[in-house]
Amino acid sequence: MSQEFYTVPELAKELGITPRAIRFYETKELLKPQRAGSTRVYTRKDRARLILILRGKRLGFSLAEIREFLDLYQTRTDQVEQIQMLAGKVRYRIDDLEEQRQELEKVLIELKDIEQECFDALAQKGVKTA
DSSP states (O other): OOOSEEEHHHHHHHHTOOHHHHHHHHHTTSOOOEEETTEEEEEHHHHHHHHHHHHHHHTTOOHHHHHHHHHHHHHOSSOHHHHHHHHHHHHHHHHHHHHHHHHHHHHHHHHHHHHHHHHHHHHHTTOOOO
16 A cells, blocks of 8 residues: 655655755645644645646646646546646647757758768868768
């Protein structure tokens, strides 16, 4: 059975992040741990929320977007609105990444052309390249 409560170091170790990252999300009010004396403790619900935060960051969403989704999730029980909002934000992110990929492909082609020009110029000077 999994734990009921986690401390900052336990949660950080389990999720492969630093305690400082957890405290950062606290300062941004994305996490609100309970207190056991002077120790901050997190529930399984807090752990799940942190996993969603980390996933959102990994996927390129801003903290404001993550907060918006998490807040909406807490206040709405039918989930239709948050699913629609998430789908829209995901589509926007996909479109943004596709555009970045196209731009990256253009840059790579240009860099490869320049590289080839360098190799050609070196070959004309009798220098062999790998």
